[in-house]
Amino acid sequence: MALNEMNGDGSEQEEGGCQEPDVIARGNILESFAESQEIRGLINSLKGVYGDLGTQEVTTEKFIVIMDKYQEQPHLLDSHLEWMMHLLLDIVRDKRSPSPLVHLAFKFLYIITKVRGYKIFLRLFPHEVADLQPVLDMFADQNPKDYETWETRYMLLLWLSMTCLIPFDLARLDGNILSEEGCTRMPIMDRILNVAKSYLVVSDKARDAAAVLVSRFIIRPDVKQKRMADFLDWALSTLSKSSFQTMEGTIVMDGMLQALAQLFKHGKRDDCLPYASTVLECLDNCKLSESNQTLLRKLGVKLVQRLGLTFLKPKVAKWRYQRGCRSLAANLQFSAQVPVAQNLVIAADDEEEYDIPGEVENVIEQLLIGLKDKDTIVRWSAAKGIGRITGRLPKELADDVVGSLLDCFSFQETDNSWHGGCLALAELGRRGLLLPSRITDVVPVILKALTYDEKRGACSVGSNVRDAACYVCWAFARAYDPLELKPFVNQISSALVIAAVFDRDINCRRAASAAFQENVGRQGTFPHGIDIVTAADYFAVGNRVNCFLNISVYIASFPEYTQSMIDHLVNMKINHWDGVIRELSTKALHNLTPQVPEYMTNVVLPRLLPLAVGTDLHTRHGAILACAEITHALYKLAAENNRSVTNYFNEKSLEGLKQIHLEVFCTLIEKLSLSKMPFREDPIIDGWQWLINDSLRSLPLVSSTARQQIKEAAVSALAALCNEYYINEQREANPALQGELLQQYISELQNTEEMVRCGFSLALGALPRFLLKGKLQQVLEGLKKVICISRKDVSFAESRRDGLKATAKVCQTVGVKRNGPQDEFVCKDNVVQIYTMLLNGMSDYTTDSRGDVGAWVREAAMTSLMEVTLLLVQNEPELLDANICKQIMCCVAQQSAEKIDRFRAHAGSVFLTLLNFDNPPIPHIPHREELERIFPRSEAVTLNWNAPSQAFPRITQLLGLPTYQYYVLLGLTVSVGGLTETTVRYQGTGCLFARGCLIPL
Template identity: 30%
Template sequence: MSRVSRIATLLYLYTKFRGYKTIVRFFPHEVPDVTVALDYMRMPGGPTQDAEQWALRYIVLLWLSLVCMIPFDLAQFNDEGNDVAAQIEAVAEDHIGKAGLERETASIVLSRLYIRKDMSTRFPKFLINTRSGVESSGETFKCIGRLKVISEILKSGSAELAQDNLGSIWDIVRAVEAREALMNNTIVRKFRVKVLSRTSLRILPSTYQAGRRKGRALLRGPDEEQADAVDEDIDVPEDVETVIEELMQALQDKDTVVRWSAAKSVARIAERLPIDLGNQIFDTVLDLFSIHSMAAANLYDLPAVAESTWHGACLASAEIARRGLVADDKLSQLVTWLSQALSFDVRKGSHSVGSNVRDAATYVLWSLARAQSVSALAPLAEGLAKKLVTVSLFDREVHVRRAASAAFQEYVGRTSLFPDGIDVLRKTDFYAVGVRRNAFLKAAPEVAEHLTYRDALVDHLLSVSLRHWDPNVRQLGAQSLEAICELDLEALGQSTANRASKLLQSIDIDDIHGALLALAELASACNILSDKTKCDAKKREMFAYLNLVPLSTVQSSRNSLVTSAACYLVSTAITQNEIHGSPVKHWRDIIDVGLRHRDNAVQEQSANALASVSRLVDCSELLQRYMQEFSTGTPTLQQSLGYLLGSLDYTAYGHNLSAAIQCLLNAVNPTSPGRFGNVEARRNAYSSISRLFQTIAPKISRYLSAATTQELFSALQNGLSDYTVDQRGDVGSWIRIACIKGLAEVSTILMSNGDDLPLMDYFPPEVYHEAIGGILKQGVERLDNVRQTSGEHFLGLLSLPSPSVENAEQWRIDGEELFKRLYLADGEGKGWKESSWFFPKAVKMLQVARYRKHVLAGLVFSVGSKTDSTQRPVSQSLVKYVETLPTVSRSDGEYSVRSLLEGLLDQVKGNLGSNTVVIPVLQTITVLLEADALTRLQNEPEGLQSLRSLLSIASRNSARLKNVQRIQETMKVIANLLVIAPLYSEGLAMLPQFFTHRFPKIRSDTAEYLYMILQSKDIEVETDVAEEILLESEWTSGNMADVESASARFIEALSRD
């Protein structure tokens, strides 16, 4: 890209974020610039002729639009018969039909050219050409460009120029309307609206101030009051009435840009008309609200197409209000419609439409606050305050909440009419309502402290939020309702529950779901009552409402949300009375349906419901039945059982705890016939082990023996080795994450209760350190989410105080100071998932001997990762770390390059048959060999012996290997060992088995990799002949005799004999 092209692109970016009108003022505009810009655009074969140089054409045309306005007659620039004006016009005409941005600036050039008094005679011809072009071809892009020219001239040109050509302009508009293809284009319709409105504005008086209120006058004298009554009697042309009708139709257009343009046009025309006519226009705008409302019983019954109409009506009302054109006697009617518009949310399929209507309605209210008198707004102030507060707190969309908050702020600042305005504004400002959860659960209860707004908030939650199409809004609405009712539970609790229960009789599942959630949250709120008898009585009332929900509704497979909410109500509202005799006969069936449901959320809620029951009655028989049925049932039932066993309260009643523990152990034991085959079920079982400890934590020794505790802890440790993979990927990571959390939580519980149990028996130090090693191993592996989970819980254990037992230091993490220095000292706050930040620190954990084996194993898995964002930083970090190590250990405990290599070989020695272990180790060794990080081992006898062991292990049974990747990694290790002089001959002798392998890919990969080695490494042998053999031989040939011959010649070429 040339320098001028880069400058043009930069200038275009300036115009993009600052606007061309601002940027063009800094362009040069001297007289000679006219011919410079024109000649540059017309230069044959010049840069502007290149199709890719659109930014250059855009900027030069923009420059031309500026310089063509110079205050001199363009005729004086004519030279040798060249008409400069005609040339400028021709250049712009060439680009006005383009699809790119050149069309925009070409339109500006033509409009500014025709605005000149000496060029106005060219404008009629332009209009004639435009009309003929529309009627003949109807090219969309050219039509857009020409309509933009006309709209700009009507806006900025002289009145005479516009009025002299009104007939031609009307003809063009009608011609456009006659072309269906053009009217289907949004931009064409937008410019049509602009042309229509600006034509009307040229017909009407330029200003009309009688009775107008521009802004709000703080002090008005008697003369001004009298002036308001003055009205001029003017005749409105019939064409203007026609335009107004067209604009009213445009307000209902399907595209926002057209409606927005029409709204501004309606307001501008109304501003030019007498008061009575302006009021008629405003009445017509208000009538738009009722077009679709006549046939609708309520706001929710409106058709989806009503969105466009209501949005256009709101935009037009806002523009009219902003100009102070709303009469005081119309204010009440407008606010009534706006109150409905603020709740406009019409369901359409799986979502809804209407957020733009609500946003526009807040814009209208904001405009009213700036333009209407305080006395006119005073009767409506309290209702507006309540409506704006509810929308700013409870609307689903963040832009609507913030817009409502801004409108509320405008009223507080300009009118001081809103009750407790300053205090409420502080609780509902831009940032407070920015996060939906914060708006519902924090800001709403704070606002509800003001009695003026409390009933309005509760009404909105019951009538809108609990019935919303989005289940997340219903859930937040129920939680917000609980928080508000807690402010005065005696007064609000029962009445709110009664109103919510009426929704249970609805045929809409969303209503039933919202009502059940609200009742469940209200039942939970009863726990704040100090009188237990009164608390239980209120809970029984809530529980009784379950009778209004038929069991068939709960059992429907499509009503998972209702089933979950019903179980939630059981869990929060059940009391001792319901256990022995409840008017709700089917509550046990609800729990049973939930436990058998396929949805995880429903299973969890039903398990929580049974957990609430377990605090009131012994569930041993019920639990035994579920264990017998579910443990050998479908994967769905196993998932449910896995979660259920950890949810029960084993401290209130025994619930056959020993059988539950044995079921959990069998579920996760790889050798047990009762092992859950489903990954999600095993994950739930592992999570249940942790939750079981949390339940019995205060009295662990009372419920668990030391042997059982260690068995459960060992099960969690074994879960770290689950690397199950299916079509969804590494689903075993779900289990590993659950086990990491479980190990950290159980360790914390056991050490926190160390003074109440023999910790040495229940939790030996070596078991704890083995768990730490397992967590660190997961912390340096390839998956970001697993690393992050490991890091969070490891740092939690690092900060854990020592247990209150003798020799407590045995439970301190080895290398504690190193870990704190690595991860807690810098205060950067970055997580372990940030590979580039984490791995340079992670490799230093190899200095801690106790966890070295685990950390090295994890790093090996990361080096073998196929994810470049993990593999690259860990490889680079490991190489840099190895370069800092001594070659061999000179003292006990010193870590060296040889120690690292021996550690890698130890991983392989016992797992030669496992490709999942051997391949990552070989890949790690290859990374180190390619970086020459192991080369210096040949200088030490011990190091050389380790390299010999490496060559022996890598080549063992290599001829019988079938896994292509393992064969490739073996070949790479042997090829890299050629640079080790004492091993050169042995390594060279092993290469023919790869050159002559039965897999053609292995042969070609070997030749390619060896060529790279010979090019980049110094093996102290002349390699030119060998390289030529590698390049010229057909290694993938089916003629094995030729391949074997090439292999023999290659070996001979590199032989030192």
């Protein structure tokens, strides 16, 4: 089915709940059975390998690997099946073949059957009269309890099901039924029946083949007269005595139900009708709907529908709907003028006679119950049964069935009922059994099903319902004339576009895309259909982010879809249980705002503001982010048109934005600040500042996964807030506010909670220059206390890391001025202090239960040293003296011998950046010429520092340079105790190399 097979019970299948794989599975597209000669060789080699277990396993495995390649294109085997079967059956028929060889040949036959399917393979079995007796005789050598040879019994039963169809009375084959000893031999008819019965109750695959044998053998003219009643009595008696609460009973019931279902499928109606009522009564008594065995419930539904078809005469309903034109080419040429519909409903069957037994009502009731089953395969079987049986009912009763189906779509019903109902409606529509008069009732239900999503605990159910609803739309496109669906075109097209672009699950997006494409091709009435199909094809909708942020913008450019897409995001997606979907939805609203800014301002925002202060956490989160994104998008739009953002807002909207500040995330503050909302001197700013501070103080209370996001959002919001609302017309800060804010933040740097130190360190680093002016030394002293290791906070590696990052940010923010005041610029009076702080971080080798946590500090120190050094060399290179440059290069070289690949790679990158920087070059680098020879500029990009085999041969060459010798050797000494064999090997090689080039220190 083009719209994905329904899978499982509708449970969500997003990996980790957040991520979605974008990789498309790629199958092998084969053109022919290329390995035919190899397969021939493997079959011919069986006689030589069967005795050696190892060689036998290798041969079998090769055969399986080759055949499995054709699972998706089994038709390529068709022209080769006959010779493969003959080669293998020649082995079986050879009386000199030992038993292990025969079993191996049958195993190969089964592998071929598994790939191509037994129905195709069955027709190729030899079925002459002379084949019947030998096949029967082979069963005498079989042990049903030998689980090593079940493939032999399976293939023999299939072979027997073909040979038993010989067009002669089986009694003629019995001859003289007296044996040589004078005992009466069992007739062939009874022998075959006994074989079938014995294998219907086994626990292996042979049970399925036995059911096939029964369905073909019992319906023979001579057998049905003599044995059909007895077999049904035996089957029903066995079924009644078995219980699905035991494993043995389940196996027996499975065999009986398979046999009965196959028998009523292949048998003639006149032969089966006398027994149908009895079988239905027995089935009711079994109460299979109460079983927890999915397969038994499915077989029960399958048998019920076959019984229903037996009760009803096989006829094609004259009242069914028949579409007049099914030419795809004609529909693609469809113009604005819709062709006049033909009289597509065949005349009603007023004069047609129907004989509807009372049992049919029971059958339909059980199928409707099956539509609500908890397993998909049961619901799917019930849906097909509803479609088949409805096609044999009179128009009035068929309409009653449709009415009962619509009852499945009550919101009191479970997702299973909705899914089964959709499958059944699709089957009815596909068969022309859903008349146009009912479309008015069905379409609203399908539109609801396309967005069905019910919260269950931490996730939701409903993806299978949405997928099945797409299948209904696909089936309707093929079933109805465009004129019949014309009143619903806009609703269906908008719903399918929304599902194709905004659904959480990739299978639903692809199903909706396929249904939309089918409607465009078959109906030709969907607005801008070709353009949308081109943009939102099967592959394009595979990427969720691309759907939300890019494809949606293109489709929304068509006015027929814009408002419905926005309304869906506001009503269904910003309150979604998955946080990723909420965030993507708000970003999509940001991107869609330029399409209809007035609608966003006058309709969407007033609808969002009450939700932003509601009680539901998910709704509140999504509404707040949506307000932030829409406001920012309106600001950008206003800026492009040289207008003020307030032109888009009325007083009520502005007041609403201010009122939700206490319950929102820092993202709202950042976006409103970036949007330059007119809140200067407003008391709301104090509330926002309090919220940012509280977010930073609350970091120890949140989970480690959310902590980083909250920290980054708070710091970004602080920077935006300060830049917009804390600067006066003279581009300066209010002294009182500046002093209070800095004093508060610096005091928090000595908090007993490490995460609080991290947050406020980064917050200081994010402050704009006008707030740091005149306070630089005070800030540096505060950060220095964070960076330095003391006895009480030796384990606070993360706060030291963030303190180093903040120091570099502060230096970049205030800028460099050689003779400037040390409270305002990086200058000659504080440059040594700054480098001392950063270089101290290079000696942090703290370890705890998490491992080498000091590596985080060293990594941040290297990055900060590089950023500050590049800042100085581009502005005041005179501030870099030879001693500072030496310490920087030596310390980074030491880290380049790091045992952890990631940190070694970072150190190597920093080292080469400093060495190769030429805008202008960094002065006083020791041994620059030798370094440029060891690390040629041309290899800077290709050198893989992550690989010890590439990194250490270069690093060890620094041992020959006196300035670097001590530091590199120290790094190698620390790292030689590395945990990986590769690292130890190459570092050990470096240490041996050092013996030859060391000079007295």
